[in-house]
Amino acid sequence: MLLVFAVVIGLGSLIYTHDLVTRLKEEERKKAEQWAEATRRLVTSDDFEFLFSIIEDNTTVPVILIDQEHNIISHRNIPPSISSDINSLMKELGRMEKRNEPISIELSGGIFNYLYYRESTLLRQLRVYPYVQLAVRMGAPSSGS
Numbered sequence: 001m002l003l004v005f006a007v008v009i010g011l012g013s014l015i016y017t018h019d020l021v022t023r024l025k026e027e028e029r030k031k032a033e034q035w036a037e038a039t040r041r042l043v044t045s046d047d048f049e050f051l052f053s054i055i056e057d058n059t060t061v062p063v064i065l066i067d068q069e070h071n072i073i074s075h076r077n078i079p080p081s082i083s084s085d086i087n088s089l090m091k092e093l094g095r096m097e098k099r100n101e102p103i104s105i106e107l108s109g110g111i112f113n114y115l116y117y118r119e120s121t122l123l124r125q126l127r128v129y130p131y132v133q134l135a136v137r138m139g140a141p142s143s144g145s
Contacts, residue, residue: 010134017130028061029100032117033065035076036103039115043107060120064093065105067113075118116139 038054055076062077072093075083082088096116096119103115 010130013133014130021123021127023070024126025119028120028123031058031061032063033103034058034114036105036115036128037114039065040105040107061117061118062092062096062120063115064089064092064096065113065137067114068111071112075121 035058038052042052049105058076060077062075064074064075064078067073072086072089075089078089078092082092093116096118099118100116103117105113105115107113
């Protein structure tokens, strides 16, 4: 009976965490889209303070902004060990390209920039946590032995 209860708790934890991960992933996509929109508006707007505040408020979602020729324009929330080396930064861009579709930023004159992003550290940890928790519970000796 205790084993059944443990399995039910474990499955419930997996389902709940999966739901949290899904919602957090959607929120991170929205943050990346806001960042892209603020970047686009910087070209045509006078409200620089507001737009810069949107860009600066992204403190969790790693992003890389590139131009049409695939040159890196800027990046944010990339660990210094990666961002300080152009080769590492290009590898990170390649990983981002495989995980998510870029957000297109149309500038004036038909020029486009592209914003790539990946999951935050928090989201990646949350995605793995229930499996670690389940493994620990399954590996722990039962109190009835």
